[in-house]
Amino acid sequence: MMGNSHENKDLSSPSGDIDDEIVAPVAPAAPIEDPSVIAADDAASIQTLDSTEDESRPRVQIVVRRRLPGARLDKYLTGRFPKVSRTTIQRLIKQGEVLVNGRPTKNSYEMEGDDVIDITFPPPPVYDVSPEDIPLNIIYEDDFVLALNKPVGIICHPASRTQGGTIANALAFYCKSLSRGGDVFRPGIVHRLDKNTTGVMIVAKTDEAHWRLAAQFENRTTTKVYIAVVHGNPEFDEDVIDVPIGQHPTVHDRYVASGLAERMGGKFEKKLGKSAVTRYKVLKRYQGFSLVELHPRTGRTHQLRIHMSHIRHPIVGDPFYGGRNISLRDVTGRPSDSAEPRFCRQMLHAQRLVVQHPIHQTPLEVVAPVAADMQELMDLLEHRPLIHPTGSKRGR
Structure with missing residues (x-):
């Protein structure tokens, strides 16, 4: 709960050597299904915007900073969103859900400097984690995050063999709101501990908190x-x-x-x-x-x-x-x-x-x-x- 002199990467601005910047990520009511689909460099520049006309459709905007010779649009976006399949990216482009400078284009389009890419993602799936009154040992909490001391013998989220009795079920009961940035069965959960490992887990209450924390774990700037x-x-x-x-x-x-x-x-x-x-x-x-x-x-x-x-x-x-x-x-x-x-x-x-x-x-x-x-x-x-x-x- 205390601050110290440990230095972490500043996530408020993009690193100086990347080629683009996500400047318009997503409507707060409809985050991307999995924040880790956003490449770590991109997550550094995420900011929450006002809702779009259709709040169920997450939108992301990327500004390409310099020309990328030979970079096809579909391959480029697959690299920027590594957990979205290339097939999905190609389908979105074909359906006109990806606009370059305000116009639909082809998968084979080669990126130019100052191109503005707008992507509209499908709605995230409905969450289905049942709230359960399971005691939580909360050791830190504010409006954006909480940290708990995970007990032994409980898994972090529902799995194929365990649908209840998890940290996710307990959080669904305890919190009025949690980030929806992770997997559908992992609301709020940024990282995990094994079932029989105890100790600190940090949980995101908002989507922006989730993205920024996930970027730190991805970039290995946590201790x-x-x-x-x-x-x-x-x-x-x-x-x-x-x-x-x-x-x-x-x-x-x-x-x-x-x-x-x-x-x-x-x-x-x-x-x-x-x-x-x-x-x-x-x-x-x-x-x-x-x-x-x-x-x-x-x-x-x-x-x-x-x-x-x-x-x-x-x-x-x-x-x-x-x-x-x-x-x-x-x-x-x-x-x-x-x-x-x-x-x-x-x-x-x-x-x-x-x-x-x-x-x-x-x-x-x-x-x-x-x-x-x-x-x-x-x-x-x-x-x-x-x-x-x-x-x-x-x-x-």
């Missing part, structure tokens, strides 16, 4: 700090893990890093891997366990869990990636304590998030207290023998 309890003691006190992550070779909803796939009996497909970078710092070393601080520089699915497993120090309670559920006896070493599994979810917590406030343009820092079960484990570990730091650092 995200996690803490985790891992098995064993890493070789270095600090290091950077720079290892691509890709789809698991045989399990649909699991991901792997290069090298880890082979240990799991599969093969890593390099062509499917995406760049993933995590910096870690060992905060405390105990006999058999370590408390680590994790700084993801990219935001791949399961990234922190995979990277810690990759260096052979998986997160406690994460059997998906090699971590074990542990008992009280495992922690205390006392034969009289229960051997029944007690810590049975990944001990991973999103502790701190720093963003540029999407409207006020000032640093916004939110810190979330650790969940009770993880705090219990951390307290118990304090009674284990401490291991001295190695004094070795690596990475950048």
